[in-house]
Amino acid sequence: MLQGQKISRQSQVTVGSVPSDHFRADSAERYALSAQERKHSTSALLTVPVTAALALGIHLFAAKNEPPNESRTYTIVLGSFFAGAIVAAVMQRWWPALQTRMRRFRPLFTVGVLLLCVWEIITSGFRMLPLPYFPSPAGVVQSMINDRGLLFDSTWHSLVLLLSGYLLGVAAGLVTGVCIGWSSPARYWGMPLLKVVGPIPATAWIPLAMVISPSALISAAALIALAVWFPVTMLTASGISNTRASYLDVARTLGANARYLVFRIAIPAALPSIFVGLFMGLGASFLTLVVAESVGVKSGLGWYVSWAQGWAEYGKVYAALVIMAAFFSTIMTLLFRLRDRVLVWQKGMIRW
Amino acid sequence: MVASSLQLRDVGKSFPAPDQPLTYRTVLETISISLEAGELVSLVGPSGCGKSTLLRLIAGLDFPDSGELLVDEEPISGPSAERGLVFQDPNLFPWLTVRRNIEAGLAARGVLQQKRSEVKEFMRLVGLEAFADAYPHHLSGGMAQRVALARALINHPKVLLLDEPLGALDAFTRMRMQDEVLRLWQNRRTTMLLVTHDIDEAIYMSDRIIILTQRPGTIEQIIPIALDRPRDRSSSDFLSLRSEILELLHFAGNRSSQVTA
Numbered sequence: 001m002l003q004g005q006k007i008s009r010q011s012q013v014t015v016g017s018v019p020s021d022h023f024r025a026d027s028a029e030r031y032a033l034s035a036q037e038r039k040h041s042t043s044a045l046l047t048v049p050v051t052a053a054l055a056l057g058i059h060l061f062a063a064k065n066e067p068p069n070e071s072r073t074y075t076i077v078l079g080s081f082f083a084g085a086i087v088a089a090v091m092q093r094w095w096p097a098l099q100t101r102m103r104r105f106r107p108l109f110t111v112g113v114l115l116l117c118v119w120e121i122i123t124s125g126f127r128m129l130p131l132p133y134f135p136s137p138a139g140v141v142q143s144m145i146n147d148r149g150l151l152f153d154s155t156w157h158s159l160v161l162l163l164s165g166y167l168l169g170v171a172a173g174l175v176t177g178v179c180i181g182w183s184s185p186a187r188y189w190g191m192p193l194l195k196v197v198g199p200i201p202a203t204a205w206i207p208l209a210m211v212i213s214p215s216a217l218i219s220a221a222a223l224i225a226l227a228v229w230f231p232v233t234m235l236t237a238s239g240i241s242n243t244r245a246s247y248l249d250v251a252r253t254l255g256a257n258a259r260y261l262v263f264r265i266a267i268p269a270a271l272p273s274i275f276v277g278l279f280m281g282l283g284a285s286f287l288t289l290v291v292a293e294s295v296g297v298k299s300g301l302g303w304y305v306s307w308a309q310g311w312a313e314y315g316k317v318y319a320a321l322v323i324m325a326a327f328f329s330t331i332m333t334l335l336f337r338l339r340d341r342v343l344v345w346q347k348g349m350i351r352w
Numbered sequence: 353m354v355a356s357s358l359q360l361r362d363v364g365k366s367f368p369a370p371d372q373p374l375t376y377r378t379v380l381e382t383i384s385i386s387l388e389a390g391e392l393v394s395l396v397g398p399s400g401c402g403k404s405t406l407l408r409l410i411a412g413l414d415f416p417d418s419g420e421l422l423v424d425e426e427p428i429s430g431p432s433a434e435r436g437l438v439f440q441d442p443n444l445f446p447w448l449t450v451r452r453n454i455e456a457g458l459a460a461r462g463v464l465q466q467k468r469s470e471v472k473e474f475m476r477l478v479g480l481e482a483f484a485d486a487y488p489h490h491l492s493g494g495m496a497q498r499v500a501l502a503r504a505l506i507n508h509p510k511v512l513l514l515d516e517p518l519g520a521l522d523a524f525t526r527m528r529m530q531d532e533v534l535r536l537w538q539n540r541r542t543t544m545l546l547v548t549h550d551i552d553e554a555i556y557m558s559d560r561i562i563i564l565t566q567r568p569g570t571i572e573q574i575i576p577i578a579l580d581r582p583r584d585r586s587s588s589d590f591l592s593l594r595s596e597i598l599e600l601l602h603f604a605g606n607r608s609s610q611v612t613a
């Protein structure tokens with residue numbers, strides 16, 4: 001207790017010593033709470049454990065309708081979540097970082113667990129939705145465990161295909177984008193092509209890709225690359241051509257040659273815009289990956305979903321969707337981390 | 353560290369008018385200026401009289417329509433590290449730290465490896481060693497402008513062109529920076545051409561003041577400043593020069609005498 005108070009007082013001092021007119025883009029700092037705000041009342045502390053206990057109770061009650069081997073895993077999942085919530089509620093007294101985090105995520109966790117309860121009630125509880133299309137959360141978790149080998153394999157194949165297509169598209173997009181943004185002949189010839197061909201969704205090329213490519217895997221990678229190439233090229237070109245003329249002027253009076261102007265001035269200046277293109281391209285690559293996998297490629301999560309659907313195993317369909325969500329958002333988060341690292345100079349921070 | 357002389361002979365420049373197509377607006381007309389090596393000359397004039405255009409021509413970023421520009425008797429053919437340029441906006445590269453901004457001139461010329469030791473010297477010269485790893489958005493206006501000066505000076509330019517470098521600073525920072533620029537000039541004896549709106553600044557700093565007319569810019573008068581350095585901003589010589597120049601710029605007369613009276 002004493003220790004916790006000491007630490008929070010220290011952190012309050014650091015926050016207080018920063019003059020008030022600072023622009024703070026750093027989200028961690030923006031959400032930093034003073035010691036007073038961070039304290040939890042007992043009832044607030046109990047919200048998540050109580051909701052977890054409620055979910056566990058509903059599950060144990062609803063599971064009576066199900067065969068026991070279908071629901072055991074979900075019991076363990078909810079049980080460990082409940083135990084984790086209790087441990088966190090106790091630990092937060094001595095761990096200010098956890099305290100802040102718990103405060104921020106408590107409403108999200110509570111509502112999330114409540115939604116799981118509702119799902120379980122309307123599926124295995126009262127059987128309000130037709131089976132096999134709408135399995136209970138327990139059924140989805142069980143499918144995930146039962147089919148983990150194939151799911152893991154599919155995720156791995158998706159990852160390889162996604163990365164090869166994405167990186168190929170980014171590399172091509174950066175080269176064409178820099179050329180179009182920098183040189184006016186390249187702009188004259190490249191822009192019309194980009195404007196006509198670019199907006200066609202990559203998936204619309206699937207029939208053509210099937211005809212000309214030797215293997216479905218290669219054509220899928222090419223399609224993903226195409227889907228990524230367009231936004232990356234567009235945003236890179238616009239970032240390069242919008243480089244502030246005065247940066248280029250200054251660099252020229254410093255003795256810069258064309259190579260320096262492109263690689264050391266124009267490209268760094270365009271990076272914020274390039275990252276917008278990278279994010280748009282990543283979204284497009286997810287879409288193209290899943291469509292390509294469910295149409296031609298015989299592996300990956302997209303393939304798994306349509307395969308499981310063919311056997312009417314909807315538990316597996318949802319399990320694959322859950323994994324897809326985790327997989328894609330992890331990659332998205334990694335790109336965000338990379339951006340924060342590369343664009344650290346953009347962060348508005350303290351002025352001296 | 354060797355300074356260059358600078359000659360402008362009948363330089364003229366016009367630009368397409370932004371509002372009317374196919375018409376040109378003359379910005380500079382038959383400007384002839386001669387700067388000796390190591391001289392500090394100010395360029396004063398109403399806004400829009402082509403002062404910045406003139407600096408861009410000397411820097412080699414633009415080309416004149418008529419006349420010629422010579423550095424050490426050689427015509428200017430394009431930008432060069434021998435002619436440094438500092439703008440009113442420091443234009444620091446925001447993606448580089450202070451140290452890397454200052455190094456940029458060496459890196460651009462591909463001599464960073466050999467001359468890395470000079471970077472520290474220049475950071476000390478402008479008093480920014482403590483901020484070596486800060487990014488430009490951390491800096492105040494005066495500090496950013498000092499970085500811009502160091503960045504221009506690291507190439508040892510023979511001519512330093514200053515386009516209202518202190519224009520955006522508050523009055524106190526501005527006066528301190530004037531002394532700093534003078535100190536740099538006295539140390540290195542670079543030829544300096546300073547564009548300014550501030551008559552006090554022009555008198556305080558320069559060997560000569562060139563007054564330009566309203567657009568199209570031509571030379572109205574060249575005023576040598578014979579005061580001893582360091583100059584006293586409140587001395588009677590200083591003040592009489594000041595009112596003389598104000599008169600030339602048509603700011604003197606009834607209104608201002610009422611204010612002073």
